[in-house]
Amino acid sequence: MSRTLIAGGRVIDPSxxxxxxxxxxxxxxxxxxxDVAPNGQDLTIDARGKIVAPGLxxxxxxxxxxxxxxxETIKTGTAAALAGGFTSIACMPNTEPPIDTxxxxxxxxxxxxxxxxxxxxxxxxxxxxxxxxxxxELGQLxxxxxxxxxxxxxxxxxAELMRRAFEYALMFDKPILNHAEVRELTSGGVMHEGLVSxxxxxxxMPAAAEDAMVSRDIVLAEATGGRIHIMHISSGGSVExxxxxxxxxxxxxxxxxxxxxxxxxxxxRSFDSNFKMSPPLxxxxxxxxxxxxxVDGTIDVICTxxxxxxxxxxxxxxxxxxxxxVGLETALGLVGTRLVxxxxxxxxxxxxxxxxxxxxxxxxxxxxxxxxxxxxxxxIDPDRRWTVDTSRFASKSSxxxxxxxxxxxxxxxxxxxxxxxxQAERG
Ligand code: DOR
Numbered sequence: 001m002s003r004t005l006i007a008g009g010r011v012i013d014p015s016x017x018x019x020x021x022x023x024x025x026x027x028x029x030x031x032x033x034x035d036v037a038p039n040g041q042d043l044t045i046d047a048r049g050k051i052v053a054p055g056l057x058x059x060x061x062x063x064x065x066x067x068x069x070x071x072e073t074i075k076t077g078t079a080a081a082l083a084g085g086f087t088s089i090a091c092m093p094n095t096e097p098p099i100d101t102x103x104x105x106x107x108x109x110x111x112x113x114x115x116x117x118x119x120x121x122x123x124x125x126x127x128x129x130x131x132x133x134x135x136x137e138l139g140q141l142x143x144x145x146x147x148x149x150x151x152x153x154x155x156x157x158x159a160e161l162m163r164r165a166f167e168y169a170l171m172f173d174k175p176i177l178n179h180a181e182v183r184e185l186t187s188g189g190v191m192h193e194g195l196v197s198x199x200x201x202x203x204x205m206p207a208a209a210e211d212a213m214v215s216r217d218i219v220l221a222e223a224t225g226g227r228i229h230i231m232h233i234s235s236g237g238s239v240e241x242x243x244x245x246x247x248x249x250x251x252x253x254x255x256x257x258x259x260x261x262x263x264x265x266x267x268x269r270s271f272d273s274n275f276k277m278s279p280p281l282x283x284x285x286x287x288x289x290x291x292x293x294x295v296d297g298t299i300d301v302i303c304t305x306x307x308x309x310x311x312x313x314x315x316x317x318x319x320x321x322x323x324x325x326v327g328l329e330t331a332l333g334l335v336g337t338r339l340v341x342x343x344x345x346x347x348x349x350x351x352x353x354x355x356x357x358x359x360x361x362x363x364x365x366x367x368x369x370x371x372x373x374x375x376x377x378x379x380i381d382p383d384r385r386w387t388v389d390t391s392r393f394a395s396k397s398s399x400x401x402x403x404x405x406x407x408x409x410x411x412x413x414x415x416x417x418x419x420x421x422x423q424a425e426r427g
Pocket of ligand 1: 062094152153154179276277278279305307308322323324325
């Protein structure tokens with residue numbers, strides 16, 4: 001029997017409303033007991049001054065494999081997840097070919113097992129080939145292990161298809177994750193539509209494009225009883241639409257990315273394509289609204305939308321460069337700096353949105369340090385100040401707008417199934 005003691009850390013487990021300094025014992029890959037004294041365990045990890053949290057979960061990651069291995073592979077993407085403190089991730093199906101069959105789901109699972117880094121859950125396509133015309137075989141995809149459905153990168157556009165997707169997914173109690181965007185309003189857009197886009201002469205993507213699709217999705221979820229999860233929310237209007245829907249007990253959840261609670265459209269004045277993503281960086285008041293949504297619980301989840309793109313693609317002119325930024329290795333530091341240190345959320349509140357909440361949305365048995373649970377644990381140094389050095393990313397890509405930023409808070413030790421899988425460099 002292998003036994004590891006994590007000693008003297010501040011154990012924060014929002015799933016149990018636990019926040020106290022204690023010793024945690026892992027036995028054979030599972031959480032075994034609390035308040036255990038050191039007593040000849042095989043390994044003792046000194047966690048004094050650190051936070052011991054359930055392994056972080058990122059429910060929005062693009063691993064790019066199959067098809068775009070020049071940007072990321074399952075091996076490099078899961079290594080980046082570990083470096084960022086994530087023990088479980090959910091990967092998106094906008095690969096080439098898209099993940100819309102059992103065989104594709106199994107391929108990803110197989111590659112993830114070969115990599116042996118973190119847990120990988122597959123989010124499969126809503127529609128065949130992500131074309132938005134015909135529903136994928138949702139039942140078969142569930143059988144293969146898909147935990148949710150999305151055509152991310154694009155919205156599920158056809159309202160009838162979306163209605164039927166809700167009805168089918170409901171049979172398996174799976175959520176539909178939608179990239180909410182009315183395309184007629186965003187087509188050709190490079191950045192958020194507002195004063196800055198006007199001044200820069202760049203074509204804009206109005207917030208109304210997101211708000212209108214979020215509203216449609218909520219109406220359809222309400223009509224069918226289905227579960228809608230709004231991906232990467234970015235506009236104040238959408239946050240308000242979700243807030244009101246939650247009051248009516250619609251089955252809606254939502255997520256926000258660190259860039260959308262940290263940066264705004266002013267950044268585009270640099271014309272740097274590392275500030276180009278979809279949805280775009282919005283106005284300062286939208287950023288405030290996202291933070292308010294995190295604070296009052298309208299926004300359930302913090303995710304990254306980790307979207308690696310090889311340097312040569314991102315180095316094109318702004319209108320040619322693809323949308324998206326890498327996020328796995330900076331998310332925790334941005335949460336620590338922009339939310340916790342800034343006084344918006346406490347660590348327990350922030351960690352709830354990175355552990356048990358995404359686990360509940362995806363219906364996966366993760367995100368808790370309850371006795372008997374898998375020993376997936378992230379030990380966080382909340383005071384660690386570090387500088388983002390993209391050349392040291394484990395990700396294959398380095399398209400981050402946060403290069404050179406000094407952040408506070410970093411994963412120190414990352415444990416998956418009781419095994420130490422990542423240890424931060426000292427100093
Ligand atoms: O910025 C983005 N990049 N947004 C998306 O929805 C897709 C993603 C990608 O796949 O690159």
